[in-house]
Amino acid sequence: MEDFSLSCPIPIQEYPNVLLAHGGGGKLMHHLIEKMFLPAFGSSNSIPHDSTVLNIHPGKIAFTTDSYVINPLFFPGGDIGSLAIHGTVNDLAMSGARPLYLSVGFILEEGLPMETLWRVVRSMQQAASEAKVKIVTGDTKVVDRGKGDGIFINTAGVGIVEHDRAIAPGSVKPGDIILLNGDLGRHGIAIMALREGLEFETTIESDSAPLASLVLELIEAGIEIHCLRDLTRGGLASALNEIASSAGVRVEIDENKIPVREDVRGACEILGFDPLYVANEGRLVAFVRENAAQKALEIMRSRDRFACQIGSVTEVSSNNIGLVTMQSTIGASRIVDLLSGEQLPRIC
Amino acid sequence: MEDFSLSCPIPIQEYPNVLLAHGGGGKLMHHLIEKMFLPAFGSSNSIPHDSTVLNIHPGKIAFTTDSYVINPLFFPGGDIGSLAIHGTVNDLAMSGARPLYLSVGFILEEGLPMETLWRVVRSMQQAASEAKVKIVTGDTKVVDRGKGDGIFINTAGVGIVEHDRAIAPGSVKPGDIILLNGDLGRHGIAIMALREGLEFETTIESDSAPLASLVLELIEAGIEIHCLRDLTRGGLASALNEIASSAGVRVEIDENKIPVREDVRGACEILGFDPLYVANEGRLVAFVRENAAQKALEIMRSRDRFACQIGSVTEVSSNNIGLVTMQSTIGASRIVDLLSGEQLPRIC
Numbered sequence: 293m294e295d296f297s298l299s300c301p302i303p304i305q306e307y308p309n310v311l312l313a314h315g316g317g318g319k320l321m322h323h324l325i326e327k328m329f330l331p332a333f334g335s336s337n338s339i340p341h342d343s344t345v346l347n348i349h350p351g352k353i354a355f356t357t358d359s360y361v362i363n364p365l366f367f368p369g370g371d372i373g374s375l376a377i378h379g380t381v382n383d384l385a386m387s388g389a390r391p392l393y394l395s396v397g398f399i400l401e402e403g404l405p406m407e408t409l410w411r412v413v414r415s416m417q418q419a420a421s422e423a424k425v426k427i428v429t430g431d432t433k434v435v436d437r438g439k440g441d442g443i444f445i446n447t448a449g450v451g452i453v454e455h456d457r458a459i460a461p462g463s464v465k466p467g468d469i470i471l472l473n474g475d476l477g478r479h480g481i482a483i484m485a486l487r488e489g490l491e492f493e494t495t496i497e498s499d500s501a502p503l504a505s506l507v508l509e510l511i512e513a514g515i516e517i518h519c520l521r522d523l524t525r526g527g528l529a530s531a532l533n534e535i536a537s538s539a540g541v542r543v544e545i546d547e548n549k550i551p552v553r554e555d556v557r558g559a560c561e562i563l564g565f566d567p568l569y570v571a572n573e574g575r576l577v578a579f580v581r582e583n584a585a586q587k588a589l590e591i592m593r594s595r596d597r598f599a600c601q602i603g604s605v606t607e608v609s610s611n612n613i614g615l616v617t618m619q620s621t622i623g624a625s626r627i628v629d630l631l632s633g634e635q636l637p638r639i640c
Numbered sequence: 641m642e643d644f645s646l647s648c649p650i651p652i653q654e655y656p657n658v659l660l661a662h663g664g665g666g667k668l669m670h671h672l673i674e675k676m677f678l679p680a681f682g683s684s685n686s687i688p689h690d691s692t693v694l695n696i697h698p699g700k701i702a703f704t705t706d707s708y709v710i711n712p713l714f715f716p717g718g719d720i721g722s723l724a725i726h727g728t729v730n731d732l733a734m735s736g737a738r739p740l741y742l743s744v745g746f747i748l749e750e751g752l753p754m755e756t757l758w759r760v761v762r763s764m765q766q767a768a769s770e771a772k773v774k775i776v777t778g779d780t781k782v783v784d785r786g787k788g789d790g791i792f793i794n795t796a797g798v799g800i801v802e803h804d805r806a807i808a809p810g811s812v813k814p815g816d817i818i819l820l821n822g823d824l825g826r827h828g829i830a831i832m833a834l835r836e837g838l839e840f841e842t843t844i845e846s847d848s849a850p851l852a853s854l855v856l857e858l859i860e861a862g863i864e865i866h867c868l869r870d871l872t873r874g875g876l877a878s879a880l881n882e883i884a885s886s887a888g889v890r891v892e893i894d895e896n897k898i899p900v901r902e903d904v905r906g907a908c909e910i911l912g913f914d915p916l917y918v919a920n921e922g923r924l925v926a927f928v929r930e931n932a933a934q935k936a937l938e939i940m941r942s943r944d945r946f947a948c949q950i951g952s953v954t955e956v957s958s959n960n961i962g963l964v965t966m967q968s969t970i971g972a973s974r975i976v977d978l979l980s981g982e983q984l985p986r987i988c
Contacts, residue, residue, distance in 0.1 A: 312985045313980075315873075315985075316873060316874070316979070316984070316985065317872070317873025317874025317875075317878050317919070317979070318874055318878065318917075318978050318979035318980060319978045319979065319980045320980070321873075321874075322882075322978065342704060342730070342731035342732075342734035342735065342869065342870065343702040343703060343704030343731045343732050343734060343735045343737065343797070343799070344702065344703050344704065344735075345700050345701070345702050345735050345737070345801055346700065346701050346702070346703055347699075347700055348696060348699070348700065348701050351695075351696070352693050352694065352695055352696070353693070353694050353696050353701070353798070354691040354692065354693050354694070355691060355692050355693075355694055355741060355743060355776060355777055355798055356690060356691030356692065356743065356777050357743035357744070357745045357777055357778065357779050357794065357796055358745065358779045359745040359746070359747050359779055359781045359794060360781075361747060361781045361783050363787075382690070383690035383691045384690075384691050386690035386691060387690065387691045387692075387693050389691065389693070393703060395703060395704065395705035395796050396705070397705045397706065397707040397745075397794045397796075398707070399707050399709060399747070399792055399794075428703060429703055429704050429705055430705065431705050431706045431707055431794075433707045433708075433709045433792075433986075434985070435709050435789060435792075435986060436985065436986070438786065439711075439788065439789040440787065440788065440789070441783060441787040441788070444747055444781075444783075444792070446705065446707060446745045446779075446794035446796075448705055448743050448745075448794075448796030449691070450701070450703055450798065451691070453693055521690065522690065524665070525663075525664060525665025525669075526664070526665025526666055526669075527665075530665050530666065534670075571665070630666050630667045630670065631664070631665070631666035631667065632661075632666060632667045632668070636664070637660045637663075637664065637782070637784065638781075638783060638784070640781075
């Protein structure tokens with residue numbers, strides 16, 4: 293594993309920790325931006341300025357933001373840095389947009405080891421490169437010790453929409469097939485296992501991954517996609533509830549079809565979680581027109597063999613608009629509702 | 641003054657404080673978004689979705705982000721909410737862009753009074769309306785008690801650039817005139833006076849204000865603007881140093897010309913601050929071509945009678961590239977450098 297103390301572009305002997313002055317607008321902040329952020333994010337030739345001017349082709353852009361407060365900062369399969377890239381790239385992709393540009397806002401706690409910051413920055417750099425997005429503008433604030441928690445990151449993203457489809461809940465129709473691109477629950481369980489000190493035979497790794505190339509491949513293949521949603525906080529159950537409610541339709545899924553790894557299922561039982569509500573960071577549901585479902589599923593399966601059809605959209609009557617129901621493994625049907633409380637705090 | 645406990649759209653008897661579950665992706669988060677954020681930000685008819693799709697005219701966009709961690713949250717002349725709107729609107733304006741759309745990312749501390757959140761949201765709504773920008777997408781995270789500090793806000797912004805000028809340090813040339821749009825130091829001193837419990841005969845109010853309409857008026861009047869910079873963290877001194885260094889020019893200013901109110905000057909002396917380094921939130925410097933300076937100054941003065949010419953850009957020799965010098969009130973010339981340490985932590 294890389295020794296980040298050796299590669300850190302800020303001399304660690306001199307500045308082992310982040311100081312309040314690293315966010316103060318003076319020499320130390322400029323030093324941090326010029327030595328660490330600009331070279332890492334590939335902007336070493338650009339002049340830092342209040343905002344960045346970008347050339348955009350005529351048409352529609354997608355715009356989104358998310359803050360990341362995950363605890364712990366590093367976990368099997370990822371860290372807060374890669375997560376902050378994947379999460380915002382995925383939110384853009386869910387509108388069917390091609391992600392292009394990200395902003396990064398750091399809120400650092402005074403005393404954060406400089407090496408930790410560098411490790412996160414390097415991870416962001418790699419994740420951005422893999423997801424083919426550029427980090428073009430940023431901001432750094434430092435809060436006093438005990439008023440933050442290491443690192444919080446906000447990323448906002450801009451993408452371009454290169455098609456005329458309205459990929460949104462309003463386009464969902466009865467008859468649509470619901471596809472899931474892989475197994476559920478690994479991100480949330482990886483975090484919780486770490487927090488609770490649980491050990492399994494194999495390490496459960498987060499599924500954190502960028503989803504834009506899958507979405508663009510589906511669009512380029514001419515799949516009639518009606519809606520996309522990534523399954524983050526609140527998991528599959530919340531995503532389906534939001535879409536069913538927004539679209540005014542009824543959704544039926546089949547528990548037998550939903551792929552959950554045995555170790556994840558076991559951990560869920562130990563921790564008292566339902567995998568339907570556990571957060572994922574590389575999973576989406578696609579609502580597609582029935583006659584396009586087979587082709588879409590083949591594209592998904594070429595990337596993940598656990599991709600599958602989990603349900604469909606059905607006609608509504610006055611008393612079941614927005615309802616999500618699930619055929620259970622024993623054949624009964626139950627309502628899958630939004631969660632009332634908090635299942636997994638600070639999971640993203 | 642408005643009683644925010646009465647107008648708060650979340651019933652305060654039931655939810656007097658923000659809970660972790662308000663950021664958890666379940667019912668409480670949806671309740672907060674649907675009852676408070678969407679109506680306040682004028683999106684009550686829109687369907688919440690991962691990202692927002694916007695129609696943009698062909699051409700160039702400006703993109704920026706800032707996080708706001710100011711302490712205390714409320715201060716004379718503003719609060720963290722209006723500041724989070726003004727700051728990002730101003731960063732877009734500094735590229736000569738017309739600000740259009742903002743994202744908002746909240747990081748709330750568990751236990752935050754719901755009424756406080758509502759007061760901030762209302763302030764953001766008003767500031768966005770005054771600055772003619774729309775809040776189109778957002779995110780809410782809640783961190784456990786003691787891991788945050790009430791409210792942190794990130795805003796990112798998108799604007800359109802409707803002209804062909806490159807308003808950036810690279811366009812600055814020897815001979816350019818440097819204009820300042822008003823008196824210095826009120827934002828930083830308003831905050832520090834509050835923190836230190838200082839009282840003056842009159843309350844010093846923050847200068848926090850949106851600057852886009854001034855910038856657009858200058859552009860529409862045909863002023864040849866070479867560079868703009870708002871004078872936030874690090875104040876006038878840091879802004880001039882950054883620009884002189886990026887542009888590879890020398891900057892000379894005249895201390896006699898720089899407007900600082902008497903009460904602000906007195907507070908600076910008590911607190912040991914130099915007004916040149918104190919943060920402002922409604923002040924900018926404009927580097928304009930010499931023959932446009934008079935007209936530009938008239939436009940600035942029609943908005944603030946303290947607007948003035950503070951200096952100019954001069955030819956460089958090999959040993960003074962990037963240097964900022966100031967003629968002092970007693971006639972001596974001194975170098976105005978970047979500050980090494982932290983003058984005012986958490987001022988924005």
